[in-house]
Amino acid sequence: AMSQQWDVGRALALSGLFRLLQGAGRACAAPFLTLYLRHLGLAAPLVGAVAGAKHLAAALWAPLCSRCPRGRSKRRVLVAGSLLGSAGASLLLPLIPPAGGAAGQRDCNGSRLLGDRPAAATAPGLGTSTSGVLSISDSKINGYSDGPSGWATSGEAVNWETGEPEMPAPYRPPLPGLEKETSSLGSAVTDLADNAEKSLYATESNNVSLFKTTPPAVGAAYVSGNLSEYWKGTQDVSFEAVQNIFQDKEHQIFLMVLGAVVLWELLATSLEWTVDESLYEYLDFVDATDRYGKLWVWSYLGASVGACGIAILVDQLNCFFSSTISRLAVHFYGYALLITLSLFVSVFLPIHVLKRTDRVNRTAKALVLLWSDGRAILYAITVFLSGAAGSAVQNFLFWQMEDRGSRELYMGLSVAVGLLAEILLYFFKGKLLRTLSSSKIVAVSLSLLAVQLLCYSFLWTVWSVLLIQILSAFSSGALWWVVNATVDDIATPGMERSLHAVLQSLCYGGGASVGSFAGGFVVKYFGLAVLYRACCVCLVLWLFLLLIVQSKLPRQKKINYSRLLAADSSDMSDSDEETERDWLVKAMKDESFN
Template sequence: MSANPQWDISRALRVARLFHLMCGLRDASVTPFLTLYLRRLGLAAPWVGILMGTKHLITAFWAPFCAFLAKSYQKRRVLLLGSLLGSVGASLLMVLVPPLDEDPGHRSCVGSHSVTPTVLPPELALTGNFTSAQLPASNDPVGMPNLPDKRSTGTGDASGLGKGPGESVQEPFSFLPRNSVGSVEGARIASEVLQPITSRVKGTPWERALKWVSHALPLPAGGTALGSPANLSAAQGGSGARDLSLEGLRWTFLLSLGSMVFWELLAAPVEKVADDSLFEYLDFVDATDRYRKLWVWKLLGMAAGVCGVAAVVAQLDCFLMPSGPRGAAHFYGYSLVSTLALLVSIFFPIPICRRQEPGHKTVRALSLLEGDPRLILLALTVFLAGAASSTVQNFLFWHMEDHGSGELVMGFSVALGLLGEILLRAFKTTLLRKLSRVGTIGLGLGCLSGQMLYYSFLWSWWSVLPAQILSAFSNGALWWAVGASVEDLATRGTERPLSAMFRGHLYGGGTSLGSFVGGFVVKRFSLAALYQASCVALLLWLALFLSVQTRLPQERKINYSKLLAAEAGDTSDSEQEMERDWLVKAMREEPSDWKG
């Protein structure tokens, strides 16, 4: 086998391990932090949900279609190289998208260090600069004390803004729009932002100060002299500012959407094409058992990349983009790793000859899914798990940033779950045997719902780390049980297409729908409410899944090895066993003239 370079298995496995490692580094460099970057562009949760839902939808359906075309026309190598080369440039388009605020106050770079203030919660987040000056005491209608004679531009104190004797404010406070004091529109926005904070600050001098600001400064709408020329011009000016803000939001969203769609169309087919090529390559020589062991290399690459890239970006972010929003360096890291993966893909094993296989395997797998109630129940479980997981992928880093977490801690939290999944793999067989496949699926759904409930009650930046251990069960053990169940229920030749349908179409479709809905839930209610609703939905489905599963008919496949062993053990030369043989019986019952 090794004499033919096409079937050099050892070399092919070495290249495949390195390529999987590069793919893990490539995904970890930007994917976990993508929603955080979109937030820093000024996009609210609904728009981020639409962008991420579109991204998952393209991955779920475009990647299998491209892999099918590449296999049909024998252009796998061309598509693999073209996708990697195109994704190198397409990812950099996101850096060119202008933020909603031309002078974002998300960070200030001093030398080579980035000073990051705290960020408002999603429902209060605004961008800009806030300038506070000493207010004249003669205009104080309630006799409030003068404010400190201090000017603060670009940052606010999250811990000292609303502190009174023995009290503290839980919500971080960062930025108000520029020129908010001294302009009518800024006064209106300042009063709207400060109003929810004053409801939590009782009995302090700041409460009277903020109330004085909201009543003393004129607003563009709702004043006592709405018909006066001054208020009319102020209202017109505020309307023009809002029109400019909506126009900027529209352009930022459309440019982000176009860049992300173009980027995902180029990058999505890479892993699917490489996975199919490697499986067929090893299947020609009956070495698919080695294919099942390559998954660990991608997880190792992701675990190393999500921490390493976050640490590197913290040092190079201000050097690469001194004036843009934080996180742009992630895209440069993605392009660099994609270039390295492009070099490795030149030697990636792709079979030249084609094995004749029955066509329309996907159609057969789909018909099998429609006719088996157990597969339908399993498909709904995977779809709901994808919808719930999308809330973690999209908005967990938002939640951590609101509690003062840095990107390095965020990356470590992801790596903790990946390493737990790798370590738990050693107990996969024992877990499936002791709990059964249905029990393991129930364990995975229960751990996922527990994570959702825990995330809704985060109290500090480090409190997310203990819950990440459960990711080994909510992601790893859940997919092991789903994969084993699919292989058991699939017919001959449909195991792989059916598994790809579960991981691609069903899970990806659930992730897409969860992203679309989750963004609007965060905007309408809160991020904690989204996690609590996901927890309740998962628990209800878990109860329904276990109750329905026990009532479904359980079909068992024929174990041919045991059947052959039993037939071999039953062979005997005795007359009694010869009488049991149907052929002997038939011959003895035939007329004697036939024997002659």
């Protein structure tokens, strides 16, 4: 018994260290990914598409991971391969060249930018997006208006007198109230844009002339010949349009980034699932699964240290490593380094594979259980909406902070503050669950999440983000306490983890992917402030609807364990039944969810 207890402690210590390194590695790169994509020159809709595909890939791939190899040696090979593969996939991103020819101009202050950037970056072209901390005229020259209220597309021909696009494009015009640009560089770029516009119109007129060929009225042969030429011209124009899309530098970068990010996420998901499942099966074998639920604290601690540490390091570096690699690439180098270190720890991780004879689709069974309970359905919709709203903060908050002149240190601290606040609130979990009912906790969590989004839309200073992030303890942590407790009530034996996985996929997969896809377009056409306020309004409306519907549902009683008493009631005497009934009444009075 003593050796078995020592093995459990050793397994938990190794698992905690592994989670610490994994959390630190993920925090080095994942929160800063969308910021890096912005520096590559991708517009907000493309950045949202990459983030949405990342979340969607993880949600769809997780159920398929249950078919991973069952042998110990095969699982160790899978873990090692996933670690090395995810590290390699992350290192593909710094190799992708930026759209404007020079990367990382936004992340430097004015003095460092002028002193450190290469000569190729000193004269930005039409396709180059400049830093929001430079003068307003510099950003206006490139047709790229920084600020939380929206971004225009780089390279757009803009009439600087009126602030409106010269061509009827669906892009948002620059921010109102900007100063008129009178520099010679601005005039030269404007003339260049006019010439490009005229050339575009000339090309379009030549293409349109193919469609204006009038077939002769005499002779069906002539008509047939002209029709064949017409369809041939149409196909040529369609092929050229598709070809132009793939030849566009921004779309090429988008496709390369999308492939690298999706591959990275698939490998990371396989790794996390395999390690977690192996550890849980080992603890289940030694009857110590109650100690599994606190390992997430190590992931949060590692993420807090990793986000702050990499931010401090990046702030101390020069703006560029080369003409195409900015200092933001250090985020991915840090991730690869920490993942490589966790590879050595993974060699000693406990792996125990249970022999299962059932081939039941647990995901489908979990969905059936969720659908059978009214409160579970309401909480599933709640986590979906919270995931969609949270993706707005996760994807574009650092954009807004950068436009406010923030250093990366504040960005890393914002990540750490939110995670540490959840850890601190966890120590008061029992008291809160006994004091407040589940419906009240959900209402407070949604309300605080809506307040967070509203505050972000009126962000006044950079340091205020740290205060707003403290609310994440309740808006995220406490919400999942209630959701997990409700899931445990409706779960049949052996289905708890499957139900938790489905709900997490709904939040971090379905909700976050939908929010990312939609958020990118909202940022482009309406601005970040509108995105945050729209998410806030949606959460408030759902909160009212949730309270109304929840009040109509019948009161739920947690009596899962009473079924066991009822099954053995025939073997009990009258005195034993009275004793057990008294115990059951006392236990139900102490329950937090009635």
